[in-house]
Amino acid sequence: MSTIAFYGSSLLSSYWNGAATYYRGLIRDLARRGWRTTFYEPDAFDRQRHRDIDPPDWASVTVYPATEEAARAVIAQAARADVVVKASGVGVFDDLLLAGVTAAARPDAVRLFWDVDAPATLAELRTAPDHPLRRTLPALDLVLTYGGGPPVVEAYEEFGARRCVPVYNALDPDTHHPVPADPRFAADLSFLGNRLPDREARVDEFFLRPAERLPDRAFLIGGNGWDSRALPANVRHIGHVSTRDHNAFNVTPRAVLNIARDSMAATGWSPATRVFEAAGAGACLITDAWVGLDMFLKADEEVLVARDGADVAEHVAALTPQRAASIGAAGRRRILAEHTYARRGAEVDAILRAALASRRARSVA
Incomplete structure (x- = not known):
């Protein structure tokens, strides 16, 4: 050995x-x-x-x-x-x-x-x-x-x-996979990520700005550091989310948001672990746009892509449960076939x- x-x-x-x-x-x-x-x-x-x-x-x-x-x-x-x-x-x-x-x-x-x-x-x-x-x-x-x-x-x-x-x-399909929904994580859009200097401006644009544009929708943010940040009234912060809860966090909301850090977005070809965890659980994933994404998931069929916060808001407003389920299922099939x-x-x-x-x-x- x-x-x-x-x-x-x-x-x-x-x-x-x-x-x-x-x-x-x-x-x-x-x-x-x-x-x-x-x-x-x-x-x-x-x-x-x-x-x-x-x-x-x-x-x-x-x-x-x-x-x-x-x-x-x-x-x-x-x-x-x-x-x-x-x-x-x-x-x-x-x-x-x-x-x-x-x-x-x-x-x-x-x-x-x-x-x-x-x-x-x-x-x-x-x-x-x-x-x-x-x-x-x-x-x-x-x-x-x-x-x-x-x-x-x-x-x-x-x-x-x-x-x-x-x-x-x-994706490790033994650890990240579909599970029953958990009311703790109910939302129209969720985001999981620690508060970091080279991502915060993108979180403002891709997550908090859509929350402000859609005051009647529920938004959920998990991760460390956000407790000291002023958030819109329709954004709920739940702190650190253990890996044992990631599946439920991903499957429960209508959609899950991926936001690359500044350097990762600029470089491209840098999918975060969250992309594969969410897709593996069958979540409907919305991601910010970055070069190389099509190597992993196909836009509009296996993932929804947003150029800015306005695009995110449009996706959330138009997303039906049926459409979300279809995108989530397609994304999971692609990841299981090519990216384990x-x-x-x-x-x-x-x-x-x-x-x-x-x-x-x-x-x-």
Whole structure:
């Protein structure tokens, strides 16, 4: 069995951690393909108090204190793995982890950087010639990203990456699927997302502005940070929504809204986990427009697309239960056919095995 040492934000908690679903779907599928992953996550940002899964049987999880001493201790464990992964956005000692695990990996091990926010990372690289990642890229076998398409691949290669491959978000149908409606989440339109500086203006435009235009309709917003924000009277805020409630949150409202962050929308080819979670539950999804959407869902048949808040309001006002159900069913069929973590896992498995064979051949030579 091949082994992976994965240094990321958190596998056990989705609290302020949008990559959790992505990590779980891929690592779980890789376990079915003969990979054993140890996930190293810091005890930081109150995530361990908000766990939404127990330690799984398809991966080992090491939770370490958010101290430099503890970080150095887990870095040493990289020497035991066939593949060493440093993910972006760990949030604690990122630079130390990147340099440390790259140096600690065995000569025959694959070293890779897994970027779960490529637009933000690349923006940093463009403004910092001495950025630690820029210095480390030549020592890495490859970069994987969870979105970004051709612009991200080209940018990483320009910065010196040997190879960059997007591995998009997807659906795990075992965890995200249709369930009975839950009155707690009743609304005409719902949105789930934490309040972040590079998304708030788009939330104003695509969610709050339609709420103001449709005062007789009910709007629901979930996620952290919105409690301190003034909201229209017809918008209800429910705070953090645990992953165990995502299915009910998605299936209960008439429609669910996806809003990309500024950088993701500008880059394109960057569907959030929410897109696949909602489609997998059979929800009628309304999304802001971004380049590459048609790679995942077809406009007007499998998803409704909005250029601005006025478009969102028009969709909500015109949407009948029958139309919503039809779009939700079509979107679910498309995602199940083409965009599951089983498909993504097969892709990553092939990438890792090829990289491992190449690395071992070079180390022998």
